[in-house]
Amino acid sequence: xxxxxxxxxxxxxxxxxxxxxxxxxxxxxxxxxxxxxxxxxxxxxxxxxxxxxxxxxxxxxxxxxxxxxxxxxxxxxxxxxxxxxxxxxxxxxxxxxxxxxxxxxxxxxxxxxxxxxxxxxxxxxxxxxxxxxxxxxxxxxxxxxxxxxxxxxxxxxxxxxxxxxxxxxxxxxxxxxxxxxxxxxxxxxxxxxxxxxxxxxxxxxxxxxxxxxxxxxxxxxxxxxxxxxxxxxxxxxxxxxxxxxxxxxxxxxxxxxxxxxxxxxxxxxxxxxxxxxxxxxxxxxxxxxxxxxxxxxxxxxxxxxxxxxxxxxxxxxxxxxxxxxxxxxxxxxxxxxxxxxxxxxxxxxxxxxxxxxxxxxxxxxxxxxxxxxxxxxxxxxxxxxxxxxxxxxxxxxxxxxxxxxxxxxxxxxxxxxxxxxxxxxxxxxxxxxxxxxxxxx
Numbered sequence: 001x002x003x004x005x006x007x008x009x010x011x012x013x014x015x016x017x018x019x020x021x022x023x024x025x026x027x028x029x030x031x032x033x034x035x036x037x038x039x040x041x042x043x044x045x046x047x048x049x050x051x052x053x054x055x056x057x058x059x060x061x062x063x064x065x066x067x068x069x070x071x072x073x074x075x076x077x078x079x080x081x082x083x084x085x086x087x088x089x090x091x092x093x094x095x096x097x098x099x100x101x102x103x104x105x106x107x108x109x110x111x112x113x114x115x116x117x118x119x120x121x122x123x124x125x126x127x128x129x130x131x132x133x134x135x136x137x138x139x140x141x142x143x144x145x146x147x148x149x150x151x152x153x154x155x156x157x158x159x160x161x162x163x164x165x166x167x168x169x170x171x172x173x174x175x176x177x178x179x180x181x182x183x184x185x186x187x188x189x190x191x192x193x194x195x196x197x198x199x200x201x202x203x204x205x206x207x208x209x210x211x212x213x214x215x216x217x218x219x220x221x222x223x224x225x226x227x228x229x230x231x232x233x234x235x236x237x238x239x240x241x242x243x244x245x246x247x248x249x250x251x252x253x254x255x256x257x258x259x260x261x262x263x264x265x266x267x268x269x270x271x272x273x274x275x276x277x278x279x280x281x282x283x284x285x286x287x288x289x290x291x292x293x294x295x296x297x298x299x300x301x302x303x304x305x306x307x308x309x310x311x312x313x314x315x316x317x318x319x320x321x322x323x324x325x326x327x328x329x330x331x332x333x334x335x336x337x338x339x340x341x342x343x344x345x346x347x348x349x350x351x352x353x354x355x356x357x358x359x360x361x362x363x364x365x366x367x368x369x370x371x372x373x374x375x376x377x378x379x380x381x382x383x384x385x386x387x388x389x390x391x392x393x394x395x396x397x398x399x400x401x402x403x404x405x406x407x408x409x410x411x412x413x414x415x416x417x418x419x420x421x422x423x424x425x426x427x428x429x430x431x432x433x434x435x436x437x438x439x440x441x
Contacts, residue, residue: 042173043159046180047152054148054188058140072135076191079147080130083139086114087122095268098275105276108261109226110194117146150197151187155179157200158365164207165330165369175368178378182361185389190354198228199358203365206238210330214246218253226257230358233312233344234337236320241333279305281350288350288395295349303350311347316340331366335414338363342406351402353389359406360385363413370414377412384408 037044063070085104088097089111097111098104104111121128126139158179162172187193201224208217221238224231235254239247265273280302285292296304319336322328328336338359345355360381367377384405392398 039163040156040159042176043152043155046155046176047149050152050180050184050187051145051148054184055144057188058144072133073137073140074189075129075137075140075144076189077129079143079191080128080137082111082191082194083114083118083128083143084130086111086118089115090119090122095264098265099269099272105279106194107226107229107258107276108265109223109257110197110228112261113150114143114147117143147191147193148187151183151193152180152196153193154183154196154200154203154361157203158361161203161207162365162368164210165365167365167368171368171374174374174378175364178364178382179361181382182364182385183357185386186354186357189389190352192354194228195230195354195357198224198231199361200224201227202231202234202238203362206241206330206334209238209241212243214242214250215253217242218246218250219257221250222254222257225254226261229258230341230344233316233340236317237323237333237337237340240320240323240328241330277306279309281305285350286391287352287398289346289348289399290396291347291349305348305350308347308349309344312340312343315343331369331414334362334366335410338366338410338413342410346403346406353402356385356388356402356406360409363409366413381409381412 058074062068062072062074067074081103085097088094094108097108121139121142126142127134127137128139129137155176159172159176162175167175183196186196201220205217205221205224208214208220217238221231221235225235235251239250242250262273278298280298281304285303291308292303296307298304319340323333323336341362342359345351348355364378364381367381368374371377388398388402388405392401
């Protein structure tokens with residue numbers, strides 16, 4: 001009579017795969033990782049460059065130029081505010097993150113990503129520039145590279161979107177270089193990788209929709225919203241591309257991550273958490289717009305941006321309805337997204353220069369997909385954005401230049417849909433399209 005112990009084949013069946021099978025699986029996994037890394041080598045390289053150059057700027061630019069007396073490391077104040085809030089999670093007070101006096105006004109996924117590093121630097125007793133400004137906060141040597149590294153995520157997303165749109169390999173390299181230059185001040189100077197991550201995830205969600213993966217698109221976009229709700233502006237346009245039968249499921253999945261993350265703060269501290277709807281601008285408005293004086297103000301004088309956000313959402317919904325009825329192609333939808341994203345800084349009562357980034361970044365992808373003269377156009381688009389990261393004199397000069405710059409980006413990306421281009425509902429494909437066949441990864 002056979003037993004498991006006397007029959008090696010049966011013994012292997014009982015324990016599952018053999019050691020050789022597991023070795024083969026490991027080799028296959030490593031091979032797939034190598035292939036994916038090779039395909040995304042330029043985002044990887046440029047992400048590393050962003051960290052190195054960003055930290056070099058932060059640590060040495062002040063002493064070299066004498067800025068602020070040459071005694072301070074140049075670090076982003078917004079990073080320290082978010083970092084302070086991240087400590088509340090480590091202290092077991094997640095429900096109080098909106099009442100922490102650090103001014104958190106977005107959804108909390110980014111704070112969750114910062115929390116492990118905040119706990120680590122706290123355990124090491126490293127110093128931070130909050131609530132008092134320090135010349136050399138030692139925690140920056142850990143949090144600085146971390147924030148800059150995760151901010152490079154958008155490079156991978158734009159490269160994947162460009163690949164899906166059929167952009168040639170050499171032009172994708174040029175696109176990565178342009179996108180890296182474009183996002184450098186957002187990650188390094190302004191300290192907002194949450195915007196970079198959210199827009200990157202939204203691009204991945206769009207690629208999933210193009211590939212017919214509605215479930216994956218919904219969850220991916222839901223995580224994007226949890227990082228930065230500004231991507232909700234393009235949700236109606238994503239839904240216009242999705243399969244009609246999957247729209248409800250995608251909307252639900254897009255909401256679930258944020259609902260789960262906000263449930264505890266809303267239940268624990270509803271008053272302070274509700275302020276994310278009002279969107280107050282804390283402190284002096286450094287880049288005012290024509291709408292600053294007309295915007296509602298809180299009792300303590302803070303400018304409230306909530307109503308302007310609502311108007312932008314209405315515009316996004318309107319474009320989404322038109323796109324749904326007209327069955328716009330992917331290129332037309334992406335062009336419409338640049339328009340919606342450009343409306344946000346145009347009608348905001350209080351903005352920061354990095355608010356312009358999503359429009360410029362997405363426009364570059366469209367230029368790469370549509371134009372053989374990508375290099376020339378990319379220089380103009382990227383240069384316009386970098387110039388707008390500085391004060392240009394009176395507020396109206398900067399605002400006017402910003403509107404012109406956004407217009408250049410929108411036009412470069414395709415501009416307004418020509419005669420509200422319609423795709424035949426019979427064949428389901430536009431007469432002209434830049435869509436390519438699906439590519440894995």
